[in-house]
Amino acid sequence: MSASELGVEVVVTGVVQGVAFRWYAQAEALRLGLRGWVRNEVDGSVHAYAVGEDVAVSDFVAWCHHGPPSAVVRDVQVTQVPARPVSGFEITA
Secondary structure, eight states: OOTTEEEEEEEEEEEOSSSOHHHHHHHHHHHTTOEEEEEEOTTSOEEEEEEEEHHHHHHHHHHHTTOSTTOEEEEEEEEEEOOOOOOSEEEOO
16 A cells, blocks of 8 residues: 555445446546455445555546436535555455
């Protein structure tokens, strides 16, 4: 990890399950060179943890505001968290 890396947790609500949000988020994160994970939550939201260069993390958060074509994003909550050592970007649930 470098000093310019940023970690964020992102919670996206709206119509974000059943529209391949996690798969698109994984593809976008990998395209941006991020590491972390994304998962569905029981409340219907999608929760992600992303770590990487600050510009790439900002681009990922911006992408989360619209998501894939079939998604209807209502809200995106972003919390900056310590960058933890993770590898890859996985769909965990």
